[in-house]
Amino acid sequence: MTVKLTWYGHAGWKIDTAKSTLLIDPFLSGNPVAPVTPDQVKPDYILVSHGHGDHLGDTVNIAKRAGATVLSNFEIAKYCEGQGCKVHPLHIGGSHEFPFGRLKLTIAHHGSSFPDGRYAGNPAGFILTLGKIKIYDAADTGLFYDMKLIGEEGIDIALLPIGDNFTMGPDDAVRAAKLIKPKVLIPMHYNTFDLISQDPKSFASRVKRAVPKTKVVVLKPGESFVV
Numbered sequence: 001m002t003v004k005l006t007w008y009g010h011a012g013w014k015i016d017t018a019k020s021t022l023l024i025d026p027f028l029s030g031n032p033v034a035p036v037t038p039d040q041v042k043p044d045y046i047l048v049s050h051g052h053g054d055h056l057g058d059t060v061n062i063a064k065r066a067g068a069t070v071l072s073n074f075e076i077a078k079y080c081e082g083q084g085c086k087v088h089p090l091h092i093g094g095s096h097e098f099p100f101g102r103l104k105l106t107i108a109h110h111g112s113s114f115p116d117g118r119y120a121g122n123p124a125g126f127i128l129t130l131g132k133i134k135i136y137d138a139a140d141t142g143l144f145y146d147m148k149l150i151g152e153e154g155i156d157i158a159l160l161p162i163g164d165n166f167t168m169g170p171d172d173a174v175r176a177a178k179l180i181k182p183k184v185l186i187p188m189h190y191n192t193f194d195l196i197s198q199d200p201k202s203f204a205s206r207v208k209r210a211v212p213k214t215k216v217v218v219l220k221p222g223e224s225f226v227v
Ligand code: NI
Pocket: 050, 052, 055, 110, 111, 140, 166
């Protein structure tokens, strides 16, 4: 099965599989680097890592228009259901087999509240098993040693934040790469705003020295990686 990942800038992704189109953290309106607008996407599922506006983003509007199902923790799923979305709640450590493959929620060390300040449960990362391809989206998080356990699952593609300030910066993302040892690492959550500006090329050369078997793929918003 071919899997196509398209970066929508920041932590936003579109993943096309044989059966379904997934969006992750669709922060499109208000995102200065988003290559598409919310009305240009038509997902079957939307995965939401946590409640912050730069991740929940346009989820409710897109889900209602496209008839997509929101996959997130219990608190965010219930919130979206209350807004009229189809949902499937999960929680950290839990996984479920969907038509596109298996989704598991992982820990992420961060905060999570809705833009109006309401509690949004604990933030999460994702492990997606799509056919033989395993993708780990760390979402917003600091470095944590249990990334080693995630690496034990055999990660083909890791999506890691490198922006610093709100999440891991490049130093800790290099250490994360050592723990996870993914075949491919794609950096994200940088260069959306000045506060999180980073040089992904210098990050890539540092990973190459620290974890020679990991290939860093640097995308521009709108570009895709096919595996
Ligand atoms: Ni956040």
